[in-house]
Amino acid sequence: MTFTVYNQLSHSNDYVYKLIQLPSELVEYMKNEPDKPLQFKAPTNVKTQLAICTDTTTYNVRQMNHSNTQLLMNDMAINKAGHTLAHTSMANPAMQLLGIGLASYIYELSEVAGYIQTGDLPVYEGISSDLLQATKSVADVRDDSTVAPKSFLSEWHALGGSTVDGKAVVLSSKLITEVLHTIISLMIAEDIESFKIEKMAVVVAEQNKLFTRDIVDTVASKFSTTKEDVYSLDTERVAKWFGIETLRNQKTAFTEKELLLAWKASLPPFYNASLDVKLLYGHFCRPSTDQIRYLRLESLSGNLHTRIKEMFQMVKEWEYDEFLPFVLSFVPASKKADSIILKYARKKRVGRKVFVCPR
Structure with a gap:
């Protein structure tokens, strides 16, 4: 088969063509769901972040530069661009x-959880909170965020997002703990393993009138699995939360045994949960062999190379599994973690354990 190829010599200044590599599942979505949403979205406070959102999935858009330049072709048989060839016959456009x-360059898409912009929202701590700075509704937050519409609510609740007096807020860690403690205590008292929000919200409000239905819904959704509007607390998620809070509230380093004792004591009375330090990976470091200290992920640099340097300044050698969560967000979905980590660090094995240390 032979094609005649022409090149457009002049181009309009009104537009520029961009090349996007579409994953197969997105191609199927576009074919099978032509009436469903497909949007380019970017958060207002992050200039370098761009995403494509379907109704259920978010794809991060990443520019991949080529060593060679690609020529974008318009098939004249299809001619979606509406071009004509004035100097030659169109008798056989095929x-x-x-x-x-x-x-x-090409834009590469990778599926991500999505990003909800909460930096400009007030943190609600209860009656003492000042909501004068709260200007956004939850709908405003959804519109400003790069997240698929059907995924927004679960992601919003996972961040502690809620509504107070019609305004979007983020619940403080202390308030979330208090509400969760109340819900668990009521479930133990009533000997139930699941609940519906409407009923739970009423009995929680009897304990504390500041715990509104919206707040109870946020906390319950954050720590539960749901089926037909029935909520069941996820024991592992609950245990992890109380463990992180135990770390956060401890001002000095302590031993692993002391952590486990304090963690157990923080749980509501008679609540049984399996406690394992592995649940807390990504939230602590070990300044010495027998010591554990809280490490807030957001306190580290947003640059991978700088972040790894900061981590080695705190701890000279990291256990691999404890190191990985702090750098995982920098690893593209198409690559293995080691391909990124080993650019800035090295691995070594000591017995059965694998450590990460400076190069």
Whole structure:
């Protein structure tokens, strides 16, 4: 088969062609769900972040530069661009291609959890909170965030997002703990393993009128699995939360045994949960062999190389499994973690354990 190829010599300044590599599942979505949403979205406070959202899935858009330039072709048989070839016959357009642009890079898509912009929202701590600075509704937050519409609510609740007097807020860690403690205590007292929000919200409000239905819904959704509007607390999620709070509230380093004792004591009375330090990976470091100290992920640099340097300044050698959660967000879905980590650090094995240390 032979094609005649032409090149467009002049181009409009009104637009530029971009090349996007679509994953197969997104192609199927576009074919099978033509009436469903497909949006480019970018958060207002992050200039370098761009995403494509379907109704259920969020894809991060990442620019991949090429060593060679690609020629973008318009198939004249299809001719979606509406071009004409004035100097040649269009008698057989099926055999004609028109070069309409050059691309030295391509946009690669990878599925991500999505990003909800909460930095400009007030943290609600209860009656003492000042909501004068709260100007956004939950709908405003959803519109400003790069997250698929059907995934927004679960992601919002996972962040502690809620509504107070019609305004979008983020519940403080202390308030979340108090509400969760109340819910668990009521479930133990009533000997129930699941509940519906409407009923639980009423009995929780009897304990503390500040715990509104919206707040109870946020906390219950954050720590539960749901089926037909029935909520069941996820024991592992609950245990992890109380463990992180135990670390956060401890001002000095302590031993692993002391952590486990304090963690157990923080749980509501008679609540049984399996406690394992592995649940807390990504929230602590070991300044010495027998010591554990809280490490807030957000306190580290947003640059991978700088972050790893900061981590080695705190701890000279990290156990691999304890190191990984702090750098995982920098690893593209298409790559293995080691391909990124080993650019800035090295691994070594001591007995059965694997450690990460400076190069």
